[in-house]
Amino acid sequence: MFRFILVCIVVVGFLILSIPILLAEWVIGKFNRRAKDISSLRIVQAVFRCVLKITGSDIEIIGHENVPSDTAVLYIGNHRSFFDILLTYVMCPDLTGYVAKKEMEPIPLLSNWMKYLHCLFLDRTDIKAGMKTILTAIDKAKSGISICIFPEGTRNKNESELEMLPFHEGSFKIATKSGCPIIPIAITNSAEIFEAHFPKIKPAKVIVEYGTPIYPDRLPKEDKKRLGAYTQETILNMLKRHRESF
Numbered sequence: 001m002f003r004f005i006l007v008c009i010v011v012v013g014f015l016i017l018s019i020p021i022l023l024a025e026w027v028i029g030k031f032n033r034r035a036k037d038i039s040s041l042r043i044v045q046a047v048f049r050c051v052l053k054i055t056g057s058d059i060e061i062i063g064h065e066n067v068p069s070d071t072a073v074l075y076i077g078n079h080r081s082f083f084d085i086l087l088t089y090v091m092c093p094d095l096t097g098y099v100a101k102k103e104m105e106p107i108p109l110l111s112n113w114m115k116y117l118h119c120l121f122l123d124r125t126d127i128k129a130g131m132k133t134i135l136t137a138i139d140k141a142k143s144g145i146s147i148c149i150f151p152e153g154t155r156n157k158n159e160s161e162l163e164m165l166p167f168h169e170g171s172f173k174i175a176t177k178s179g180c181p182i183i184p185i186a187i188t189n190s191a192e193i194f195e196a197h198f199p200k201i202k203p204a205k206v207i208v209e210y211g212t213p214i215y216p217d218r219l220p221k222e223d224k225k226r227l228g229a230y231t232q233e234t235i236l237n238m239l240k241r242h243r244e245s246f
Contacts, residue, residue, distance in 0.1 A: 001199070001200055003054055003055060003056065003200070003201035003202070004194075004199050004200060004201045006054050007051055007054050007055070007201060010047070010050055010051055010054065011047075011051065014047050015109040015110060015113075016109070018043075018109065018113070019109070021043065022109070022112055022113070022116070025039065025040055025116060036116070037095050037116075037117075037118070038095070040113070040116040040117055041092070041094075041095060041096075041117060044089070044113060044117060045089060045090050045092070048086040048089055048090045049090050051086060052083075052086055052087070052090065054201075055083070055193050055194075055201050055202075055203060055204075056202075056203035057193055057203050057204045057205070057206055058203070058204070058205045058206070059087065059206050059207075059208065060205075060206070060207045060208070061091060061208050061209075061210075062207065062208070062209040062210065063209050063210040063211060063212075064091055064210050066183065066210045066211060066212050066213060067093060067183055067210055067213075068181060068213060069093060069094075071144075071180060071181065072140075072141045072142075072143075072144050072145055072146045072147070072178070072180045073146045073147075073180050073181050073182070073183045073213070074141065074146070074147050074148075074149070074172075074174050074175040074178075074180055074181070074182045074183065075088065075096070075146065075147070075148035075149070075182075075183050075185055076148075076149065076150075076151060076167075076171070076172075076182055076183070076184050076185065076231050076235070077148070077150055077184070077185035077186070077187055077235070078150070078152065078156065078161065078164055078185075078186060078187055078235055078239065079150035079152050079154070079155050079156055079187075080155060080156050080161050080187065080190050080191040080195070081155065081187075081190035081191045081193060081194060081195050082155075082194060082195070083190050083193045083194060083206075084150065084187050084190050085098060087187060087190060087206065087208050088148060088185060088187070088208065089148075091208070091210075092146065092148075094146065095117075095118060095144070095145045095146065096117075096118070096145065096146040096147070096148055097117060097118030097119050097120055097137070097140055097145055097146070097147050097148070098114075098117070098119045098120075098147075098148045098149070099119070099120050099121075099122050099133070099137060099147065099148070099149040099150075099171075100114065100119055100120070100121055100122065101121070101122060101124065101154075102121045102122060102123040102124070102129075104121060105121040118140060118145050120133050120136055120137055120140075120147075121133065124153060124154075130170070131170070134170060134171070134173055134174060137149075137174045138173065138174050138177045138178045141174055141175075141178035141180045142178045142179075146180075147174050149171050149174070151167040151168045151171040151172070151228060151231075151232075152164060152165035152166070152167060152168075153165065153168055155195075157195075161188065161189075161191070161239060161243075162236065162239055162240060162243065164232060164235075164236065166228075166232075167228035167229065167231065167232045168228065169226075169227065169228040169229075171228065172216070172227040172228050172231070175214075175216055175227075176216050176217075176227070179217070181213035181214060181215050182213065182214040182215075182216065182227075182231055183210055183211065183213055183214075184210075184211035184214065184231050184234045184235045184238070185208065185209070185210055185211070185235070186207075186208070186209045186211070186235045186236075186238030186239045186242065187206070187207075187208050188206065188207040188208075188209075188238075188239055188242040188243065188246075189204055189205060189206050189207065189242075189246060190204070190206050192204035192205075192206075193206065205246070207242045207245075209238050209242065211234055211235070211238060214230075214231060214234070
């Protein structure tokens, strides 16, 4: 329980103490939007690294060199743990907005930071509102801001992480309409940090692999039509390979 309590102290403490930082970032943004965006990114990455350090987990990153440095991308990952966000966000080389559930938007301070970081809030119960969010994500990708989404739609609570929930094909319009490549991310064993023994946080061996970019316009017509399933198969193959080491 000690790690859980310490993580709560760090997160809540940061949110409260960051009120003047939020104000300072707002002022910076009035003069230099890019400087504000980058400083917000680096501040939150530093906090996330601190939280991951507290968990005591052994985190192995594979294939991060596959992420292009000259274009926005659409990160697509499997989703088993709250820590998936932290594990991937600390590796973002540039501005990246995460697509989160609408229920997080009313949370004070947290939602302020999320908006600073170009995160979007997806209403899973309203198709029209959901499509509007996807269109906003497309515009962000066109403007050079990467997007990360977990297209299972929610955390996968199946017994095996190899039993993924179906990927929502609509998520992939972000790539097809903006022209950005897809970076498949396979996150192995992340639920062992927290969800597997809630409310305790325990050290775990976690592997995060970034696959080679998928360019939708270069795929055969058949695969382009089932882009979600194609990407999911790519991630599943990476997960299967890593599960052998556990």
